[in-house]
Amino acid sequence: PVLAGVEKVVHLPGEPPEDVTDFRIVKSTRGETTGLSAGIPMDTALCEDCAAEIFDPENRRYLYPFTNCTTCGARFTVTRRLPYDRANTAMAPFEMCEECRREYEDPMDRRFHAQTISCPNCGPTFTLYDRMGNRISEGGWGPLKEFANLVDAGNIGVMKTWGGMQIVSLFEKVWDLREWYRRREKPFAVMARDLYSIEAIADLKDEDRAMLVHPGRPIVLVRKKRLKPPWDEVMDGISPGLDTIGVFLPYTALHYILFYFMESDFLIVTSANRRGEPMVTDNEEIFSLNADYYLLHDRDIVNRADDSLLKTFGDNVFFIRKSRGFVPEAIRIGGRLSVMAMGAEENLTITISRDGWAYHSQYIGNAESYGVMEFGRDASRTLRRYLGVERPEVIAVDMHPKYRTRRIGERLAEKFGASLVEIQHHHAHAASLIIDSVSPRVWDHRFAFITADGTGYGPDGTAWGGEILLAGLSGYKWIGGLEQVPLIGGEKAIRYPERVAFAMLDRRGIDHPLIDDMQAEMLRRAAAGAPLSSGLGRFLDAISAYYTICVERTYNGEPAMKVEPYLVKGSLVYRFEVETVGDPPRFSTSGLLAQAVHLDPTTFSERADIIYSMVHALIDAMVERAREQIIEANLDRRIGFTGGVAYSIPIVKMFVDLAEERRLKPILHNSVPAG
Ligand SMILES: [Zn+2]
Ligand SMILES: [Zn+2]
Numbered sequence: 085p086v087l088a089g090v091e092k093v094v095h096l097p098g099e100p101p102e103d104v105t106d107f108r109i110v111k112s113t114r115g116e117t118t119g120l121s122a123g124i125p126m127d128t129a130l131c132e133d134c135a136a137e138i139f140d141p142e143n144r145r146y147l148y149p150f151t152n153c154t155t156c157g158a159r160f161t162v163t164r165r166l167p168y169d170r171a172n173t174a175m176a177p178f179e180m181c182e183e184c185r186r187e188y189e190d191p192m193d194r195r196f197h198a199q200t201i202s203c204p205n206c207g208p209t210f211t212l213y214d215r216m217g218n219r220i221s222e223g224g225w226g227p228l229k230e231f232a233n234l235v236d237a238g239n240i241g242v243m244k245t246w247g248g249m250q251i252v253s254l255f256e257k258v259w260d261l262r263e264w265y266r267r268r269e270k271p272f273a274v275m276a277r278d279l280y281s282i283e284a285i286a287d288l289k290d291e292d293r294a295m296l297v298h299p300g301r302p303i304v305l306v307r308k309k310r311l312k313p314p315w316d317e318v319m320d321g322i323s324p325g326l327d328t329i330g331v332f333l334p335y336t337a338l339h340y341i342l343f344y345f346m347e348s349d350f351l352i353v354t355s356a357n358r359r360g361e362p363m364v365t366d367n368e369e370i371f372s373l374n375a376d377y378y379l380l381h382d383r384d385i386v387n388r389a390d391d392s393l394l395k396t397f398g399d400n401v402f403f404i405r406k407s408r409g410f411v412p413e414a415i416r417i418g419g420r421l422s423v424m425a426m427g428a429e430e431n432l433t434i435t436i437s438r439d440g441w442a443y444h445s446q447y448i449g450n451a452e453s454y455g456v457m458e459f460g461r462d463a464s465r466t467l468r469r470y471l472g473v474e475r476p477e478v479i480a481v482d483m484h485p486k487y488r489t490r491r492i493g494e495r496l497a498e499k500f501g502a503s504l505v506e507i508q509h510h511h512a513h514a515a516s517l518i519i520d521s522v523s524p525r526v527w528d529h530r531f532a533f534i535t536a537d538g539t540g541y542g543p544d545g546t547a548w549g550g551e552i553l554l555a556g557l558s559g560y561k562w563i564g565g566l567e568q569v570p571l572i573g574g575e576k577a578i579r580y581p582e583r584v585a586f587a588m589l590d591r592r593g594i595d596h597p598l599i600d601d602m603q604a605e606m607l608r609r610a611a612a613g614a615p616l617s618s619g620l621g622r623f624l625d626a627i628s629a630y631y632t633i634c635v636e637r638t639y640n641g642e643p644a645m646k647v648e649p650y651l652v653k654g655s656l657v658y659r660f661e662v663e664t665v666g667d668p669p670r671f672s673t674s675g676l677l678a679q680a681v682h683l684d685p686t687t688f689s690e691r692a693d694i695i696y697s698m699v700h701a702l703i704d705a706m707v708e709r710a711r712e713q714i715i716e717a718n719l720d721r722r723i724g725f726t727g728g729v730a731y732s733i734p735i736v737k738m739f740v741d742l743a744e745e746r747r748l749k750p751i752l753h754n755s756v757p758a759g
Contacts, residue, residue, distance in 0.1 A: 109197055124412050124443070124470050125159035125168055127246055127389065129301040129335035133194060138337050139344070144183070147225035149338040150207045150383075154198045156299070158336075160411060160446075161247030161387050162200060165469050170199045174384040181206035208383040210338075215378075217371050225341060231379040232345035239376035240264055242356050245336050247389035247408050248363040249370055255350035256314075258321035265354075270639040271323035272352045273303045273330035273391065275339065281349040282331050285309055285319065291396035300409025301335035302392035322352065325634065327649040330393060335409070355390050361455040362448070363388055387466055388459065389446045395733060402731055403757040406433070407447040412467060414441045415755065417519055418527070424464065424476035424502075426493040428484070428509060430538070430640070431759050432456070434464040438471045442519075444756075450640075451488045460489075475500040483508050484541035509540025510548055513726040513758070514555035520756040522722070530556040530719055531751065532563075532710035534703075534739065536620040537727030537759070549619025550729070552668075552710055554717060564668040564709045566623065566702070567675075568616035572607050577614070581625035581643045582635055587611055588626055588674035594681060596630075620702070620729045623673040627698065630677065631691055641728065647695060651734035653688070654696025662705040671705045700738055707742045714748070724751035730758035 130138075134151045137143045145151045152158070162174040170176060180188060184203050187195040195201045202208065204224065212220040212227035221227045235241045240261060241252045253261040255274065262268060276282045279296060286306040288296075295304050305328045308319055323329050332353075334340045342351075355363040356373060364370045365385040370378060389408035394401050403410070418440050425435040432448040445463040449456045468474060481493035483506045497504040514533040522531070533553045542548035543562075550566040570587045571577035577584050586596045586607055599607070621644050628634045628643035633650070637643050660679050663672040676698045685691040710723050725739045730753065743750045 107191075124166065124414075125163070126300065126411065126413070127158050127160050127335075127409050128156045128299045129333075129409070130337050130340060131156035134337065135340060138340060145203055147228070147341050147344070148204050148207070149210060149225070149228060149336070149341055149381075150200075150202050151337040152198065152200055153194045154196065155194075157198075157200055158246035159200075161385060161389050161408065162383070164386050164466075168199055170201075173200060174386050175200045175202065175207075178202055178207055178383075208381045210379055210381045213371075213378040213380065215371075215374060215376055220377075227379060228338065228341050229345045231377060232342045234377050235342075235351070236346050236348055241377045241379060242370055242373060242375040243338065243342075243379040244367070244370075244381050244385070245338060247385055247387060248365055249356040250353050251356045251373075251375065253352045254348055255322075255352060256318050258318055258352060261352060262321070266359075268638050269324050269642060271326060271330060272354050273332060273393075274322060275332055275334060275351045275353045277334075277343045277349040279333065282306075282333075285311065285315075285350075286329055286331055289396065291399065295394065295396055295401065296331070296333055298409075300392060301333055302394050302409060303330040303332040305330050305393070305395045305404075325646045325649075327652060328395075332391065353391075360450070360453045362459040363390060387446065387463070392447075395731065397733055397736055397752065400752050400754050402753055403755070404731060404759065405431075405447045406444070406757055411446045412443045412470070413755070414443055415519060416440065416524065417442045418524065421478050422471075422473045422476045423478040423480055423505075424468075424473075424496070425480040425507075426482070426489040426496075427451075427460075428482045428489065428512075428540070429487050431757070432460060432489065433757075434460060434467060436464070436467050436471055436473055436476065438473050443467060443471060457488060457492070461492075476502050478503050478505055480505045480507050482506070482512070482541065483543070508543060508560070510535040510537060510542075510551050510553060510727070511555055511560045513537060513540075514553055514560060514724060515557050516756045517724045517726045517751060517753060517758075518555075518557060520753050521724075521751045526720065527557055530554050530717070531722045531724055532714050532719065532748075533724040533726060534706050534710065535727045536725070536729035538619050538621050539617060547615055547617050547619075549617050549622060550706070550727075551618065552706055552713075554713060554719065562668065563713045564706070565670050566618040566620060566706075567665060567670045567672045568618045569622065569626075569674060570611045570614035571617050571622070572611045572614045574615055578622075578625070579637050580635065581622075581629035581637065583607065584617075584622050585626040585630040585677065587614075588677045589681065591674045592678040594678055598632075618670065620727075623676075623702070624699070624729075626673070626677060627695055630681075631685075631695070644729075644732070648732055648734060650688075650692040650695045651699060651732070654692035654694075656697055656700055657693040658683070658697035660698055660701040662701050664705075669709065671702060671709075673702065676701060696734075699735060700742075703735065703738045704742050707739065707746065707748070711746050711748060721748050722751055723748045726753060726758050728759040 137145050138151050165172045184201050187193045188201050209223045210227045211222045292306050308329045357363045365388050367380050392407045392410050393405040394403045423437045430450045433444045435442050435444040445467050448460045479493045479497040479502045481490040513535045536550045540548045552564040554561045572583040589596050624644035624647050628647050634643040634646040663675040680694050723743050740750045
């Protein structure tokens with residue numbers, strides 16, 4: 085099978101018995117997990133053989149939306165416990181018909197021992213409902229055809245797939261969708277009929293193409309093409325203010341069949357959830373969304389899994405959301421203890437290790453709602469059940485005293501009698517990058533890292549952001565970072581980044597052009613007791629606000645993301661001075677902004693050059709600081725880049741160039757998400 089891989093080869097001494105006449109696959113014993121990574125299968129996009137079958141009118145699975153075989157189909161999202169046998173999956177209630185059983189038992193058949201085998205006679209079915217919950221059509225491919233026509237006509241639909249519910253709408257209806265879903269700016273993903281269609285709207289690199297057709301079928305962030313009116317406006321509506329767009333290809337038979345019935349080559353596809361809550365998986369709850377039509381099936385979603393989201397950078401893959409199609413992946417970490425790591429606060433995943441391998445859960449979300457915490461609890465239970473780790477020996481939590489995940493970790497440690505280990509946030513990023521991209525032979529070495537993350541609790545009790553570390557798996561030393569700037573009003577400064585720009589300029593005695601005296605006085609007073617942040621992201625936010633690129637954050641990372649097109653187009657025109665404070669040094673971001681405000685850009689490209697030059701100066705200073713310390717401590721000439729900012733392709737490019745200029749070898753993420 086395509087997905088098979090040799091995990092290990094074992095030689096046993098002796099002669100083979102002479103009376104061996106056949107080969108059989110026998111029933112798995114309950115609870116036994118052999119070869120753990122192979123034991124937990126991932127969801128895999130419909131294979132070519134199955135795709136050919138569903139469009140062959142002579143085939144008994146013609147237009148059958150649950151078609152799959154041993155090499156493709158839903159796995160993780162339908163599996164309750166191991167071993168991966170039908171009885172342990174959401175397919176248990178659907179009894180195989182005679183024909184399916186024959187295929188299942190025939191070693192020569194593609195569906196030999198395909199646990200989730202089914203056909204139109206025995207499998208789950210789709211039903212189409214209107215917004216009031218009235219049944220419109222039921223069974224076979226009728227509901228799919230009608231749903232496709234309704235979406236083609238401009239209706240907003242919700243459909244249930246393998247691991248969740250998706251909202252779908254026509255590409256050109258993006259503004260209606262935004263109004264209905266109340267998502268003003270948040271980028272949407274676009275599912276396209278085929279690769280050829282994607283090439284019409286985006287510039288693809290070979291690496292992008294390879295990931296688009298990867299069996300995990302992730303959403304890939306690629307560069308937008310400049311289209312003619314009115315399509316340029318539609319493209320901007322999909323991801324306002326960004327030069328990238330998230331695209332992906334059909335992965336379930338359902339998606340293939342919808343496109344078969346649709347005129348349009350593109351669908352906006354976004355997960356169906358209420359703001360801050362995880363994706364809906366329940367057939368009743370979904371009606372509270374008030375979509376026009378619902379296409380729902382009668383198979384349970386066992387494990388919710390969002391569509392994965394990534395970018396490529398050369399041969400590296402940067403996972404922003406690692407979920408459906410890529411979890412639970414086994415990552416070699418060594419060690420013998422079973423550890424359960426609770427994650428931090430944003431972009432949560434739970435990770436559990438067993439026998440030297442770490443398995444992380446699907447993407448869970450931001451720990452801001454009860455629903456997300458519940459999802460996290462379920463995900464960790466599933467993972468523990470899969471791995472047979474009932475009582476982890478160690479619980480790892482973030483050092484931050486106020487994180488919800490920490491409080492839950494403390495309770496679990498008590499319950500399991502496990503020891504509790506506190507991890508410094510930035511050290512965790514650096515350590516994960518070592519595991520991700522450094523050979524195990526040198527895991528006991530220390531390396532230099534630029535860890536550019538939003539907020540992490542520092543050992544001195546302040547909020548760390550952009551920091552430079554010398555770190556190994558078991559410890560770290562802080563060797564510098566960015567200037568700490570007051571976040572006036574705390575969370576408010578993150579929502580309205582103008583406050584950060586104001587704080588920076590005010591520190592330099594410069595008036596902010598958009599803030600009047602009275603406001604300034606109020607902000608100044610509030611700044612006195614405000615929390616400090618040294619985040620590189622906050623500096624990008626301030627730039628975004630100062631140049632009125634984005635003055636209000638409506639989703640995570642928005643102001644900084646909207647600076648990216650400027651970084652892509654800009655070049656090194658200005659030589660800014662980077663001042664330092666203290667020892668180890670913190671590099672002054674307010675000083676950079678203070679130099680830039682004397683320039684008066686009028687065009688996009690002038691602005692782009694200024695922004696590029698500022699960020700370049702800062703990264704240059706950080707890499708140089710790391711280089712000095714690498715030499716002083718006589719370390720390997722390697723330097724890592726991690727944290728949320730390490731998703732920004734133009735900044736990663738700067739980092740790589742600046743490191744290589746100094747004969748340092750950059751280390752970047754590939755399998756573990758940088759954020
Ligand atoms: Zn298949
Ligand atoms: Zn059947």
